[in-house]
Amino acid sequence: MQTWIIAGAVALGVLVVLALSVRLVQQYQRGVVFRFGRVHSRVREPGLRFIIPLVDRMVKVTMQTVVMPVPAQGAITRDNVTLTVDAVVYYRVVDPIRALVNVRAYGNAVLQVAQTSLRSVIGRADLDVLLSDRERINAELKAAIDAPTEKPWGVLIERVEVKDVALPDSMKRSMSRQAEAERERRARIIAADGEFQASQRLADAARAMSATPGAYQLRLLQTVVDVAAEQNSTLVMPIPVELLRFFNQISDKAGDVGANGAYHLADASR
Known part of the structure; x- marks a missing residue:
């Protein structure tokens, strides 16, 4: 037992x-x-x-990639615009020994570095660059966060993305007015360019018709047909200039003939 x-x-x-x-x-x-x-x-x-x-x-x-949201940070751009920016950081541990020994709570440490780097990068950029060139801002953020974390802490920053840029209401209204003015300017330029091209075409047509006087009358008749087809109205047509010239030529010839006949009669009486 x-x-x-x-x-x-x-x-x-x-x-x-x-x-x-x-x-x-x-x-x-x-x-x-x-x-x-x-x-x-x-x-x-x-x-x-x-x-x-x-x-x-x-x-x-854990060696998996960690997705860490960065809370919204208030920052001032280089052109003195106050805004709020938030981001998201993707990181993973590449050296577990350094991540445990060299830093305490490496996740919280990466978060603090991301917050300070976000304000620093935004402070060096203009508002136009921040809104139009996100890839450049993301690359600068990644480099700023990765420098103090990879070698000393054994943490690799894989990707950094700026999620949202919140502008003040006054800045939104100013940007809206600026965009409206820009659209109006482009519309005026396009309209002026169209008028200029139309005037060039009209000038070319006038030069082409000036070589053929009958082309003016054909164009006039075409305009009359177009107007008559659209509206039921009475049109008063002026006497064509060519017709007046024709009668003028006939009268001149008749005058010449009469003058010659009178001259011959006077000759005969002598």
């Missing part, structure tokens, strides 16, 4: 030791072992891993 008790106690002790020494590391994790408070140089890979009970302590670090 006593033997069974001893065997049971030994088996229980073995189970307790195994329970304290076995650790399960997931595929997306890495295990960092501290032995008597010092970091063990070898990082534990995913799977079942064994440690020495009461001697080793394992801390698991």
Whole structure:
């Protein structure tokens, strides 16, 4: 009976030791072992891993990409416009030992660096650049956040995106008036350009018709047909200039003939 008790106690002790020494590391994790408070140089890979009970302590670090929203920050641009900007940061741990040893709560540390970097980058940019060139602002933010985090802390900043830029109401109204004035200016330029091109075409047509006097009358008749087709109205047509010239030529010829006849009669009487 006593033997069974001893065997049971030994088996229980073995189970307790195994329970304290076995650790399960997931595929997306890495295990960092501290032995008597010092970091063990070898990082534990995913799977079942064994440690020495009461001697080793394992801390698991997630290697997945973390999506961290940056709260809205009030900032002043280089051209003295006050606005509110928020962003989102994508980061992951590339060196679990540095992430645990060199910085405390690396997630919170990355957040603080992102907030200060966001205000700094916005302060160096103009409002027009901030609204039109988001890729440049995102690249500057990524470089500003990645510099103090990758090598010292073992945290890699994969991507930084500016989510929203909130402008004051007065600035929105000013931008709306500016956009309206710009659209009106473009409309006037387009209308003036159209009138200029139309005047050039009319001048070309006038020069072409001036070489053929009958073209004026054909154009006049075409205009009369168009007006008569659109409206039922009475049209008063002036006498064509060519017709007056024709009668004038006939009268001149008749005058010449009469003068010649009178001259011959006077000659005969002599």
